[in-house]
Amino acid sequence: MKPIIQTQALRFTYPGASGETAVLDGVDLEIKAGSFVAILGRNGSGKSTLAKHTNAILLPSGGKVYVDGIDTAQEDKLLDIRRTVGMVFQNPDNQIVANVVEEDVAFAPENLGVPPEEIRRRVDSALQQVGMYDYRTHAPHLLSGGQKQRVAIAGIIAMQPRCIVLDEPTAMLDPIGREEVLKTIRTLNHTSGVTVVLITHHMEEAAQADRVVVLSKGKLVADGPPDQVFSQVEALRAIGLEVPETTGLLWELRQEGLPLPLDALSDEACAAALYALLCGAKDESPVPRAGDGTKD
DSSP states (O other), rough: OSSSEEEEEEOOTTTOOOOSSSOOOEEEEEEETTTTEEEOTTTTTTHHHHHHHHHTTTOOOOEEEEEEEEEEEGGGGGHHHHEEEEOSSSOOOTOOSSSSSHHHHHHHHHHTOOOHHHHHHHHHHHHHHHGGGGGGGGGGGSHHHHHHHHHHHHHHHHTTOOOEESSSTTTOHHHHHHHHHHHHHHHHHHOOOOOOEEEEOHHHTTSSEEEEEHHHHHEEEEEHHHHHHHHHHHHHTTTTTOOOOHHHHHHHHHTTOOOOOOOOOOOOHHHHHHHHHHHHHHHTTTOOTTTTOOOO
């Protein structure tokens, strides 16, 4: 099966940029349909620039980008590319264009020429998928940040893309809003089979993906399952990234000589690893013998 997104030796330099340093410098990446991929990197690493290449907002300075096998440089295929890959940005206010939630979600399908009956079905379905159906007649500006972002996601869902790329969608949200958006993303991926590419700087968010890709100075420096990538604590810190708090705790304890795994990413897995260690230490403690002065 061909990947839904593929880059080959992707290189990009912003026009007018001084020097020869590329924002993206030879990135080779394949993303399978139906997967959930998180892309990490410090500010300036190239992750948002990579995101904008996935639906031809930007075109390569060198190399190639393919969306479902289509070269993004083919201008006559731009609509097909953007029907396949939808983008959700950091600030939902920049994507909300109507004064009523359901009208905003209907905006993109209307512009695609979708028949009115089908638009109604898509709008209702999209709002139900993101848990915002009861707010369909509300004014978007009265919603919370997390609710606005879910409406923005619904607007993309209504276009029925096979892949959604989210560029730091929780950066402006409080913890409750972040969890609302993440729950929506996970549900879309698990129940609807939508390919999700999540650009984030939150390690705990990336840990929920199937795969983590790390960029540094425009190059791909790590790629694999979250437990595998985050176990490279020193390598990640060397490029200015941290690891989930659970991994950081286990790593610090390992430095003290305690035999703990680094792949226990969730709070529950971390607690279980610590509990197993404590139980093991208790079982290995010396058993008092008669006559050694120990009281009953």
